[in-house]
Amino acid sequence: MFSRVAYQALVNAIGQEYVSDDPAVTQAYTKNFWFESIPEERQHRPAAIVLPSSVEDVQAIIRIANRHKFPFIPTATNLWTTCIPHGPGYVLIDAKRMDRIIEIDEKNMYATIEPYVTYAQLHAEGIKKGLTLGIPMSSSQVSVLANHLFCGITGMNHWTGYQHRQILAVEIVLPDGEILEIGSRGLPNAGNFWGEGPGPDMRGLLRGLWGHMGGMGMVTKMTVKLHPWVGPKTLEAKGLSPNREMVIPKTMKNYLINFDNTEDCIEAMYQIGASELGTSCTRITAFWGPCIMSRSANELHKLWKSGLIKSMMGKGGGLVVRLEDFYEGQIEYEEKVLKQICEETHGNMIPPEIMGPFDFVAGELIRPGSTLRAQRAAGMFFAIKLTGGSLEWAKETFERANALKKDYIPQVFLDDDNSCWCASIDHGHMAYTEIYLYGEMNREAWKAGMELTEKSVKEDLGKRFIGAQFSEDVDLIGPHHLDYHLILRKFKRTFDPKNVSNPPNPISWEEKEGEWFKKGD
Ligand SMILES: Cc1cc2nc3c(=O)[nH]c(=O)nc-3n(C[C@H](O)[C@H](O)[C@H](O)COP(=O)(O)OP(=O)(O)OC[C@H]3O[C@@H](n4cnc5c(N)ncnc54)[C@H](O)[C@@H]3O)c2cc1C
Structure with a gap:
């Protein structure tokens, strides 16, 4: 549960201006496209909102969450339903202040970005340098980083493959507050250009059709592959809004x-x-x-x-x-x-x-x-x-x-x-x-x-591959697909021992008394 002491700890770490539990503010974060239609008992408003500006801020928030045992949800533009708290007492981490394009490397064709960089932002900057990327139908206002972790389906996948396969390097604050660097950025002085090793490739921790839905910590930097753009340096528009x-x-x-x-x-x-x-x-x-x-x-x-x-x-x-x-x-x-x-x-x-x-x-x-x-x-x-x-x-x-x-x-x-x-x-x-x-x-x-x-x-079930759109489906599907639900559960327990990173994602609840955790804990 989220206590006053935990709230004060967040204020001390991030600053009063960037932490709020004002109901008028937290209510504004429930404008998800499903919220009004889900049953009342599932309509949970976040207990507080916190806006970090750096990886150090994110690390501080996650460490406080572990210390005070409250769940957090890493969010980008907050469009998808997995940003709706599964219960009371969840703190929503809004990445709005982390919106920098850190680098666009023209020669090696990649961009390194923070979580709140939108497709519109990166596409507009990329095409100036002759580089592009696929954009999902959820539209250009969504986060590039969140979409590469979650779903990542665009028309351009015909040419480039799935979005999650464009991830080259990642900086992530794990659910216990440790920082992990994945891809070539995990090797000293190797930069961000490559994801396939040498050494173990931990990108699998984050990828998948639906990814971990915020259940494996918060990614704070990502390097994504860009592709050649042969259009003009800026896109022209015609007509007046809304046409x-x-x-x-x-x-x-x-x-x-x-x-x-x-x-x-x-x-x-x-x-x-x-x-x-x-x-x-x-x-x-x-x-x-x-x-x-x-x-x-x-x-x-x-x-x-x-x-x-x-x-x-x-x-x-x-x-x-x-x-x-x-x-x-x-x-x-x-x-x-x-x-x-x-x-x-x-x-x-x-x-x-x-x-x-x-x-x-x-x-x-x-x-x-x-x-x-x-x-x-x-x-x-x-x-x-x-x-x-x-x-x-x-x-x-x-x-x-x-x-x-x-x-x-x-x-x-x-x-x-x-x-x-x-x-x-x-x-x-x-x-x-x-x-x-x-x-x-x-x-x-x-x-x-x-x-x-x-x-x-x-x-x-048992007949074909099924995407688990909701973490509730994982236990149903897993036994028919190499028991992957058990593997996921092991990952969740190992990386998130206090069960604070957008629980229960990416697994479903374990409801048995005395188990690792039960619904509503
Ligand atoms: C009408 C509609 C159409 C859509 N069409 C498409 C489509 O064509 N293609 C497609 O791919 N998707 C589509 N989506 C699904 C989804 O909304 C998008 O994939 C998009 O990525 C959401 O972006 P966001 O910035 O709002 O992410 P959010 O909704 O904020 O986050 C999505 C998930 O990622 C997690 N997350 C966010 N940031 C981080 C972070 N820094 N670290 C770790 N986890 C994080 C969140 O906890 C959440 O579980 C559609 C959705 C709608 C409503």
Whole structure:
């Protein structure tokens, strides 16, 4: 529990100005997109907020947490649900004051950053030096560091692979307050350029599709790989807010291709990958388009009901492909290959001149900015079957998910029966899927989403790889995947003996009396 003595210890270490337990302040930190819809008994407000400015500050906070036995949550922009306290007495560490880009190394193509550096910030600085990185659909306002630790799915993963594989070096304050340096920065004077050794590679402690969700201490510096950018040094925008949109650079061209059936769409993704075409290849969902284009719920319903977007997507899904001119004539050549693939897979390429509103959506794949409109229009957002596997699996995932969703549409969720998002990873060697559900922000939708998650996980047990979106799922999934839940538990116990780092993440609670800890401790 968080005591007055613990509060005073934080004030003494970090300064009164940067510690607050004022309910008006702590309440402001509950504006997570799920908070209003989760059951009341789970709606915990943080006991206090603390804003460190350096690794030493973070170390001091975590040592105080160990001494006074209160749980802390390392947060970046606080978007994701794992930043909601699991119980009373949690202290939220807000990294807002740690927002420096420490270095961009043009020659070796990497950047070293602090936790609150956003994608917008790093992308804007990177492109000035001819360097870029993939940006997730959660939009450019999220933290680069948090996203590389957690989820890390971007359209550009087609070209570069998963975001968590771009991590080169890390400085982390472990749950007991010790500092660990990982990657080449762990070797004296080696710098930040490389992650693969020599010596043991501890990046696995942090990585994974969902990472440790703040359950293994706080990362204070990270070096991430950057990639070549052939666009202008600054991105141009046109129009007035809320209709302001990016001017797509001349060195890039986006294509929307629709299909009559999923098999053809997946085959096209395989072929695009095998031909190593483009920097992004993503099957997008019909409902997502109007969601991000609408400025109100009314507008969303009107656009969706008009059927325009749905018809542009086709029954088998709409594929957005981005080609880039890394050398003169590359787009021209690759477009010919793309057209040939379309012919072989019965894809209908929507001519750029009639792509109309989708040009705006394509810009979203370069530097996303308005995906959060998805919540503004529909209220709440849920996803099931968040899975990394093969493209073949993705096809099967769509079928299973569509069957599961049917009972809930339209009573609880908006959307249609084919809202399956799928990103090609590493040129189609892998695929990542998410099946979306857009609902009102209310308990009924949240309950239905959790119910669907459980059904989805259970039907896949033992049959395929399942991503554990919630730490509660780990014990369910683990026995079917090399008992990894037991390994995770050993890591948690070893690195977090006092159980203070965003418990219970990344494992589920151990509820037995006399065990290491029990729910609510
Ligand atoms: C509408 C919507 C769309 C989304 N789309 C995508 C998408 O396309 N791709 C994608 O990858 N994700 C997506 N997400 C998921 C997620 O929100 C993002 O991955 C993003 O990383 C959250 O960034 P943040 O800065 O808000 O992190 P936070 O929400 O602050 O943190 C995320 C997790 O990381 C931990 N954490 C934060 N900082 C640190 C640190 N310094 N050290 C250790 N742990 C830390 C937190 O405890 C938390 O568990 C989406 C979310 C929403 C709501």
